[in-house]
Amino acid sequence: xxxxxxxxxxxxFPSISVTGxxxxxNCAHCGRHYLEGMMKVTRKSLVERCIEMEREGYVGCLLxxxxxxxxxxxxxxxxxxxxxxxxxxxxxxxxxxxxxxxxDLEWLKYVDVVSxxxxxxxxxxxxVYRIDKTIKDYLGILDLLxxxxxEVAPHITIGLDFGRVHWEFKAIDMLINYxxxxxxxxxxxxxxxxxMANVEKVPVDxxxxxxxxxxxxxxxxxxxxxMRPFGRWREEFDKKAILVGVDRITNPPKKVIEWAKTIRDVxxxxxxxxx
Numbered sequence: 001x002x003x004x005x006x007x008x009x010x011x012x013f014p015s016i017s018v019t020g021x022x023x024x025x026n027c028a029h030c031g032r033h034y035l036e037g038m039m040k041v042t043r044k045s046l047v048e049r050c051i052e053m054e055r056e057g058y059v060g061c062l063l064x065x066x067x068x069x070x071x072x073x074x075x076x077x078x079x080x081x082x083x084x085x086x087x088x089x090x091x092x093x094x095x096x097x098x099x100x101x102x103x104d105l106e107w108l109k110y111v112d113v114v115s116x117x118x119x120x121x122x123x124x125x126x127x128v129y130r131i132d133k134t135i136k137d138y139l140g141i142l143d144l145l146x147x148x149x150x151e152v153a154p155h156i157t158i159g160l161d162f163g164r165v166h167w168e169f170k171a172i173d174m175l176i177n178y179x180x181x182x183x184x185x186x187x188x189x190x191x192x193x194x195x196m197a198n199v200e201k202v203p204v205d206x207x208x209x210x211x212x213x214x215x216x217x218x219x220x221x222x223x224x225x226x227m228r229p230f231g232r233w234r235e236e237f238d239k240k241a242i243l244v245g246v247d248r249i250t251n252p253p254k255k256v257i258e259w260a261k262t263i264r265d266v267x268x269x270x271x272x273x274x275x
Contacts, residue, residue: 003265005248005273006257009226012270013092014039014053015062018046018078023066028128029160031194035066046081050089059271060092062115071131072098079107086110094272099133100141108150113274115184116141118154120171124161135174142178152180153274155225158210159188159202168210172217182221182248182274185211187228187237201229208240215245223248223273248273 009015017038026032039061041049053061063082065073073096075082085091095111097104108114119125122134145152156171175183187207190199207228214222224241228234238252242260250273252260260266269275 001245001264002247003267004242004246004260005221006252006260006266006268007223007248007250007273007275008268008270009062009250009272012057012059013061013094013272013275014058015064016041016046016049017065018063018073018075019065019068021066024069024071025067025129025131027130028162028195029157029188029191031191032066033191033193038064043078043081046078047084047088050085050091054089054091058091060094060112060275062094062096062272063111064096067098070099071133072100072104076104076107079110082107082110092271092275094274099137100144102144105144105148105150108145108148112151113182113272114145114150114152115272115274116145116152116154118142118156118171118175119160119167120156120174121161121167124167127162128160139174142175142180146179152178153182153184153223154178154180155184155186156210156214157186157188157227158207159199162196163188163190163199163202165202165206165210169213172210172214176217176219180220182223183214183218184223184225184274185214186225189227189229201233204233204237204240207237208244211241211244211246221247224250224252225273226250 015038017035020040021035023032068074093111094113096115238256
């Protein structure tokens with residue numbers, strides 16, 4: 001098997017929200033919950049904060065936030081600041097973008113990687129996100145980014161349909177047709193305060209079947225992202241995903257890292273798993 005890359009982003013690669021705790025949407029799986037733990041910045045403070053971060057030893061950041069009424073994370077309003085960050089620092093930037101279009105190409109050229117949540121089922125899009133978008137709209141983002149030489153790492157959340165697993169295999173079949181280097185698999189966390197708070201966790205072996213399918217189909221680097229249940233579930237799932245042959249894994253338990261070293265070469269990175 002190839003070398004296993006373990007990613008621990010929180011230490012040197014923080015997540016930054018450019019919208020505070022605000023999001024135009026109130027998705028069933030998130031309910032704005034995940035914005036709360038992000039570093040908050042304004043246009044005035046973003047560049048200064050990034051310069052400070054570099055001095056403090058950080059290697060990069062995830063630029064994210066909630067979506068606005070255009071269904072974009074409004075990073076286009078920070079385009080001058082993003083350019084300035086790349087001019088004044090060596091920080092890497094992973095951008096979580098939403099439904100970008102051609103007008104965004106001007107600033108997207110300054111980011112290192114785009115993280116794109118991908119959904120391959122229109123009923124799931126409506127039930128979870130409640131937006132008037134289609135599979136074609138998601139594929140259009142991939143077409144736009146890849147045709148303009150912008151690195152994109154699609155993310156599939158296993159169990160996004162209220163814990164049910166079905167559409168993920170079709171999504172993988174779609175994505176393997178694109179020139180992507182890293183495919184990220186997350187797993188639904190039933191999160192308190194959201195509509196999915198009481199959804200049953202996806203059974204470990206069911207989630208692993210999706211990982212196996214992706215490993216068989218996708219020739220690039222397969223990554224387990226940071227969103228998946230904690231505790232015993234994570235320990236069991238992580239071990240099985242490593243045995244299946246994933247290339248990258250984010251924030252595994254320490255005991256899993258030590259176990260992995262007994263069966264594979266392990267390399268630790270303090271940044272997002274798409275870098």
